[in-house]
Amino acid sequence: MMKTFLDKVLAKADYQAVRLLSILREVQAQYRHIPGEAIDLLAEALNIPRTQIISVVEFYSFLHLTPQGRYDILISDSITDHMLDKENLLSYFSSALQVKVGDVRSDGLVSLNNTSCTGMCDQGPAGLINGMALTRLDRPKIDEIAALVAAEKPLSEWPAHLFIVSDNIHKTGLLLASSLDGGAAIRATFSRGIAETQAELDRSGLRGRGGAGFKTAMKWRFCAEEKSDTHYVVCNADEGEPGTFKDRVLLNSYADQVFEGMTVCAAIIGASRGFLYLRGEYLHLHDKLQAILQKRREAGLLGSGILGSNLNFDIEICLGAGAYICGEESALIESLEGKPGIPRNRPPYPVTSGYLNKPTVVNNVETFMAAANIAARGGDWFSDFGTEKSAGSKILSICGDCEKPGIYEYPFGVSIRQILTDCGADDVMGVQIGGPSGTFIGNQELDRQLAFEDLATGGSFIIFNNSRNVLAIAQNFTHFFAHESCGFCTPCRVGTSLLKNQLDKIVGGHGSAGDVVELESLCHLVKNNSHCGLGQTAANPILTTLQRYPDLYQKQLKDISYEPGFDLDGALEIARRMAHRDDAAAHLSQVED
Template identity: 40%
Template sequence: MERIRAHVLLCAGTGCVSSGSKKVEAAFQQELAKKGLDKEVKIIETGCHGFCEMGPLVIIYPEGTFYVRVQEEDVAELVETHLFKGRIVERLLYKEPISHEKIPSYNDIVFYKKQMRYVLANCGHIDPEDINEYIAEGGYEGLGKALSELKPADVVAEIKKSGLRGRGGGGFPTGMKWEFTRNAPGTKKYVVCNADEGDPGAFMDRSVLEGDPHRLIEGMAVCGYAIGADEGYVYVRAEYPLAIKRLRIAIKQAEEIGLLGDNILSSGFNFRLKIKEGAGAFVCGEETALIASIEGKRGMPRPRPPFPAVSGLWGKPTNINNVETFGNVPQIITKGADWYASIGTERSKGTKVFALTGRINNTGLAEVPMGISMREIIYEIGGGIPNEKKFKAVQIGGPSGGCLPENMLDLPVDYDSLIKAGAMMGSGGLVVMDETTCMVDVAKFFLNFTQSESCGKCTPCREGTKRMLEILTRITDGLGRPGDIALLESMAKNIKTTALCGLGQTAPNPVLSTLRYFRDEYEAHIHDQRCPAGACTNLLQYNITDTCKGCGLCKKVCPAEAISGEVKAQHEIDLSKCIKCGACIAKCPFKSIVKA
């Protein structure tokens, strides 16, 4: 039997793979073989650790030393110094930005310290392609407890008591949803996982599927037992090939040892899972559109009622939750509803996983208790705003969410507080913006996304969002009209009340929230022909100030030949020729060129 004296855990989530972790792994294999350590050191590919900004990430056990931004050229030193000589390679440790302290253990890094990682507990720490590692961490204990100790109605009652709410957007009570499906007439019922994660910048579900797929399988199996379903579907977008690969492996492994299939754990309960790959239509994140897609139809929503719990997949009662919601189920059953309900706020229990993107130092995934403030997420876990820029806004809830300003940074992050503020929890996308961001342009960006993804079935969404987008485009092009703000507000409110599905009803949220908190920017665009953030190209003018030394560098780099002037004399920009590319500003050593 081989004696393994060290384990190298290498992040092989999509983010780290794109940063070169596969090359790092190949370098490890080569260097270990050179040193004759290939039989004593085991390399394990894990899922995402969440600290994406610092990838590729490597943890070496038994010491648990956490190395960041490891490249293939660093591997020889890691093998020689750490694995061969037993010394830490300090230059590859994480360094806190304020104290500059080098930290060898991920547990001591602020990014992780402020988190409560329950859904993400195994991500980055187990081999997602080995069911034994999941079981070693307590995996499938929840399913075993449900089948051996609880009746189906007891499982539903436990989920209700926990206070778990859906993590896919609307925040509907999960236990109540399960109860509706369980009580619906009929013997054939389905469990469906909505893994069609389409929000720009969101990758929470993908990371769970890549790093801990058995957690989803267990949660869906418990749900199947509770509602009386013997069949389930995971609807996952085809753009997630690694997630699909690992989910297929996990399903096969669970079937092989009797945790999926017939008579699971000799309980008489049968449950099978299938994967349905989606083509990437954002509208298929809506329940009824998703159901239509699984059935082989065009993914378009239908009016409700009847709700899926009564008439869903092929007309049968169907329960639909997203990956993170199912990911909470095993621990609720194992540890109890009271344990789960002790986390979070009165009406928002448990934790929430957020994808931190945009103008923030620590991009990545963070799982935090409900009720934490936005300030803690952005400045403590996220590390604040890069390049000493000033925070301006945070977009929370994806394209259906809203933009919140600086004076709301201390708002508790829970379902009710966010709705009251004009935003929403959504699936967990969190995009941070700094002072260089134009809020009118942000509203246009998100509305452009939802408009292009509209299925076109209902007129308010199909035509209304198109007209709103035209108005926003005019405003950012410097062609805004005095009545545009009132017209945008009127159209947004009409769409919210008349669109067929939840996606259409929430599409105007970014416009309404930016009008609520940043109306002055709209007014500046329309009345002053000015973009306060200096981001809307058509409203910019580039001017050379009297601090110009006449070095001529700006003139040399101008692609439009719009700059003229003699050496050692102040230069000028011909605004009729200027294409506003910014090359002159970037080149000027005296910062004599300004945007106005």
């Protein structure tokens, strides 16, 4: 029976090992885990070592070697969810479902766990059930979910209101306000000419919207100039930076423009295949996007001979499976090839050696959308906005302590203060710009600008008011990086966990003189020696808050010169339980008087 199921899945994947991740996603959905028998059968059918399959299963958070519940519930652990009382709701969920967090209930019906930010920070507390997004969780909703689970009602029959995902667009600008007729950018590219369109893109000054800001025209030119029989276009929709959700909205309401941008890129670099790498958390968008691709094929905007030209190009959607690191372009490519998402050594860069070692352009969702509009309207239309070094606009995902969380588009160069006024934030303590990997700024710095030359961002903008605890914020982010480190290189694999433990020690009141100095030196070690952007930015939450609030860290320290790094009395808990004792002599104080 398993063989029949696998044959069907394998046939759909054309027996290609590069599609391992999507194959495993289907196996997981069917059996709630990847059974050993399936590993053996897949290894043989795909002609790959079973160790590759196990490595992939262990790498991605949404794949498991042991069965999860038939209703597998994950609650988003983003700082914004915490600010919306996530921790209490999780306990409530746990007792309503009678399952411990991190466990599968003994009858196998339901499992409950935490997961990294699901990209719903404007409508949290959020979660996932069997991969489908849950938003605005509260106690009545949890009661409703618990009843549906108890009744074992199939997910497809659950009331739609549980799965509502809103766009929450509050401020449109250059991109969000303009509409583009299907095919307009492709037609403009053909009539203007490939080289001329390249020149427009160059003139626009467009830089990558994922945060790193590499000039898009240059990336496309490098890739086009690379001699090869095959080139690829990849759209990076693995939007995993906590606090970011703009790509979710762009793909929900502007997907045609994104696909159009990818098609223009294909025309310029000479690609015939493209991929949309969609983060697993956005499963709810998958069918809708497939339908849009199908419509574009029927309209002659994808497929062979696009709009009567000699351009052949089509796009495949690949779903991720819970790994923040796959937002790094070379890790994303590894993932597309059916492997764990471990960032590659560079050089070579993807433009020369990307997917299957062929020249590949990887760009963010917003970049492709901007490129489509530039191809249709010309470079000046874009570069008239923004600053000299940061042309055009930036779409922000705003969440945290404000009246109207959601999507806002601004010309680059806008001040932080302006943004805070628009979204209704007062009593601001600080703002996390660009997510955990970005910068924390305090309320003395609100006149700074959003731009590559000052505060660069991939779009995440999290607001904290004065009731929030800076150390708790740094702790949440630091735990996130330790959880998401791929483990390839020593400084990040070991270092992010050491950072987590050292910060926990200090915040937990077990730090002594010298522990903050040690924390800071560890931060620099991880930052300076790590293999990729994850490790190089993993210490930013500590470094940027330590720089601004050194007293908060120092105040946590004990006055004594040496404090045990663990809770002495807590360590005796098991012994007390075993001996059925709880008298005074069964307790130890942390330090000798």
